[in-house]
Amino acid sequence: MAVDMVGGLGFRGWPRAARVATYVAAGLVVLLIGMLLTAVHLVRQPFPQTTGEIEVPGLTGRVEVVRDDAGIPQVYADSVDDLMRAQGYVHAQERFFEMDVRRHATAGRLAEMFGSAALESDEYVRTMGWRRVAEQELALVSPETRAALTAYADGVNAYLDTHTPSEIAVEYTVLNAGGLGYEPEPWTPVDSLAWLKAMAWDLRGNMTDEIDRVLALAGHSAREVAQLYPPYDYDAHRPIVGQGAVVDGVFEQDATAPGTRNPRRPAYTADMRGALARLRAGLQDLPPLLGHGDGLGSNSWVVSGDHTDTGGPLLANDPHLGVSVPGVWMQMGLHCREVTEDCPLDVAGFTFSGVPGVIIGHNRDIAWGFTNLGPDVSDLYLEKVEGSRWRYDGRWRPLRTRTETIKVHGGDDVTLTIRSTAHGPLLSDVADDVAEAGEDPPGVPPGEYAVALQWTALQPSTTADAVLGIDAATDWDEFRAAAASFAVPAQNLVYADREGHIGYQAPGLVPIRKSGNDGLLPAAGWKPENDWTGDYVPFDGLPSVLDPDDGFVVTANQAVTGPDYPYFLTDDWDRGYRAQRIRDLIQRQLDGDGTVSAGDMLAMQLDDLNPMAAELVPYLLDVDLPHGYYSAGQWQLRHWDFHQGADSAGAAYFNAVWRNLLALTFHDDLPADIWPAGGDRWYAVVTELLHDPESAWWDDKLTPDLDETRDDILRQALLDARDELTRRQALDSDHWTWGHLHRLDLHHPSLGESGIGPVEWLVNRDGWEVGGGSSTVDATAWDAADGYDVVSAPSMRMVVSPADWDASRWINLTGVSGHPFDQHYTDQTDLYVDGRTLPWPFTQDAVSDAAADVLTLEPAPAAD
Template structure:
């Protein structure tokens, strides 16, 4: 097959390698640190200095009463206070104790200030974030949120800052010791309410929808033509994979779960010219270089489902959730409980679950009355517009309009400041300008004009997250909700990222609500490819799908609900366009079938279903592989493993190892001769759908290798070649003996620090990284340990946590985190849950005060300062 000589895209979590500015100082830092730690005792002191105090008393200024922090054997804290202000102040303090370096890096990322810490190699990311203006939007949001939310944000920030005031950098995080030993001389700034709001923009970016697909569709069509490109984006299989909501429709703008109606649109558009495609290609490459921990935006998914009492062995609802995100260390979640000692209007929280360090409240979890879970709704909330730009103007509807222009200065550690000019049209910022700005910094030619002034092409980004929203209100509202109505009222404020919300309550109800800002487009734009920005018919209308018109259901007829990123509702039953780029639905349908056949489920049954590792394509593809006759002996060893295989992908499965290596080789042999870069298959659910259809067309042009002029390959030729290549690869990677092949030997979970863990310096990486877990599962599987076929077999996305909530007895609930609660590399709680997670286990999730105290291993009391 033709070989792509372009440098491969690095999709590992974290930076693509530590930025050069930090790389130099880190070499110095390593020498200094190694000198300091020549004695083991000194090293232990440096490593343990940042570990938090978890017993006794500490003064927290601003408190009106005592805050108890009860930690269990895994360090998971449960906080008790008399006022909401004290509770939020205590949460900020505890988050900072465990995770401040992570919080600090995140706020630099969302403000476009990473280069201040990490030098020139972080500059491109800063330029993209500054161009989009994440922090500018967050600053405007602070004025929009409810006064009570702002008060909570400020109390939380005060708790963080109380920790910083009493802690030197070396007492805050080991990473600061390394950085400052290299001469950075860094002291963290105070935390602000805007820092908390800005992180929600990063999560919205991570779950932003189909922006990458918009670019890929255009570039794929350019490579193989529009008709063949369309074959690589098959329509959602509604007949085989049920949507989330299977009843109801919109009547007079309101979704009614017992009604029926429908609507659709089908815009036509002219293809882009080569000149118009050029900035799209450059933009796609640039966005791919943004650190994946800041947001992959593709290949992500989640599972959640809820069953009512008739389907539950407890007689009350059960709710399960496991969001799938990029892997790294520390993980994105920190478990925590927030409890008002006396719950009432002035102190309404009695909640526990998974929090974001840096953000007050609980993101996913349960309180004393309700439970909720998230999966990514995945609506199309981003559009790219190709603009015709001349000088400081852009063309629209036959006229020229002035660009909005602002200038920002980006500080660079170890280098000169960089001045960035941000230009915007009415559609949004010109994100393609970043490519030119990077070229200027690198000393390459980068002029917007050459010769006579004429229109040039740039790409603007429209994205719902670039307008201020009230998601922070929704988080605290969900924490305090007591029933379906108050839950829906809180969800109405959830702007971005739009999520599927599943619900259960202790009164026995279950439900689903789709919230979020989803734009309504004009007739010329269906959101699948970039649009011509000079044509008004391509614009957004300025209106959004009304909240009351978004799908929802309470106590569905089936008695359960499944959300796993599949279509939300049937395409003929719903008048609004949400997206055409749903997950293919393999996970959701597998879960549905298991629920239909499972009878009454226990908490353990729900947890077992989260670990279901059956490959969705294997039942379809395996018979085709076995029909190909291979030479007996060495060549057909893999086929012998496939005979009788149950299609499960346990870590110790030899058949799973062979099948997945065949799959990767099949994709390469079929598509790499005509597709390049990010257009090549990652092996996820969309590509499974593509190959499933191609298997029925043995002489499709896709099977033919365009590099072999005298041969026209067919399906069976490729299936044979893929199996032979897989046999050779497994022999080289694992063993000549097929009996020694194990999927877990290829499919490993490595957790890398997003900063120092990518330094390329052995002692530093060993200090902060952890790895080597052999896991089962795979892409598009319920146990969604995703891997990227363009790179290898290592885990790149995974369930970031797993939880099962028992509404009949909240103390019987279970949870587990991908990593641990601590961000400190030498804490006992840095990865103490990873072993449990990788083994498919979970931890008791106690909630009642009696159970929390009984499980408590350490208690810290935060007390007011004298005079408070």
């Protein structure tokens, strides 16, 4: 006779209420299990197929996708068309939602997916016309590039055609559960080109500095503001190509050479400053696609085989970009099974999902790395606007206008009227219509001011040609020929090849300005002498060097050339701390062991010496503090080696002091929008102020009865930092750690700040404690105006060995996958935080030996 049992007790003998409760509990368990299984299914459903066979329309031959233990795909095919089609398919497998959000961002269509919260971003992007420029570029690129873009798009669409939104990404499941009802559109070549505009925007140079200088002028003299932007110290921090680049071609005319400009600036009225402040706030709220802020930059260097243990060059690169999950890069290899003139690709490295080709990496002959050159390629113009006209050269001229409609999920469509002068679109229209002037500059009739943007990225160019050209280059001459097409963003390119050559090339469009405009402040748009000439620094005039006498080249966003260089690039360089530290480390290694190894290069990338500590700590130790509680922090500084490991108590205290020092010194003097972020420029500023203990900057304007000096501020910063670390960490200073303050949180760019706990839990990954800091070689930057969390970091690290490609190493900030809970979503992050790297197999034998999964893409049968 059957007996129902629950926990060993006879069920039928229970009271009825207990039986009912048990039924309900059992039902809830079944429901929860069902919900869990459903959730697991929904999360796992988009994971890519990595083994077996898939038919892909348009392929002309069999393609193999070989993935290693980290999920990194190496693609093998017999034609460029098949390689590009397969790359598009694999990118879509791993990262289509990221690609889709990127194309909506670059087209000014985020509001279609995310509602009115994204409207302002769309308005700025539409006003600048990123996609309109990309559409023009499609007609300019070479037929080969256009064919690659088309094949790539066909590969993406082959994936979309056979997958529903919930099978493509769990993010679509989340959005559609909220009522979006979204179906991805087919991918187009223009979608790929438009992403290059986002890349250029986040690396655009000194546009924000132009505004900040004007905002700082409120209540301060030009001399005082100049103290906040100290000149580059060429003696302490060597430029990339030394004190005088070798250039060929037509030299810039004397009227625009460095030191000859005599700009006459407008009187910046309160209304002008208001318009610029609103514009700055709006631009700051644009979603960073690569990242923004003082921490953006990169390290890259190359050492000749005369100085390495391999006898061949070694090349290192680690671009510093915003932190997110998935990370900016996806590792991949693209290999023609037989390299021929018709199929020249045998390349591997770091790719952008949504863009065909490899952006940074190496092929069978050459290796290359990028850092941001940072030239001044954008200018803001204050325009005199009256109705539908703008003032220029003593005459009123008609504004150019166009209208666009922005669709808004959950809201009404928005019609945007876009106005432009000859300089460019009026960004201030988005910020707050047109700012009315309260006081006019001399000789200008009453009216309204607007702010226009002139920027090289708004000129159609052929940067996409450069990407695929570099991928196929076999020597220095072919590399330079390809680089000549790289228009925006202007980059520092370092180079190495199998023949033993190393080099440096600066590509990009850099405008030549007339004598009235030095690019440091917004210019008066009504004066012709402030215009660009219409010419750009010729490619043969851009800095370049092959096989330098030093035997190595270091680029870390420092000045590229000395002050005698005949063209104006910018005055807003990174201050050179990272670059000089790398040079010192290389030279120290050569002086010691005589050679540099790949392991040495990897260790240099992790160097965490704080460049400000040696300057500031002696002043901090001279301050007299009460013995015991408050002097405990000074004890940590006294025993600190100035390195910023995650477990360092000295680094924790020093950075807390630094943040409080900046707040005490500058927050009373400057608008909140331009409070110090604390990076390299502020190191230079405070270094100078330390030698001027009575400077007005030290005085706290909020205490008018007191005249604070340097020592007063230093003392208060020490006290405040001690109290802060007690609250945040521990009473015992031995228990302080830098990593506890300095955390790496990886948030999903679109859903990671949704405010919905389960969604954020699904897509975000938080909590890594890291070392490094702003302007260290291990550049895990933080913003002192906001806190200690990492805001930008090395987005990847690589060391490449042309003597043996398979001896190269690489690591990504996150992982290959864009799918939450896929094993490759953040599987490289722990290695990255620990300072470790992965092997980088390149030759076919090495790739086969490392293979974990092989997927075969087969041509689909022709339709009847």
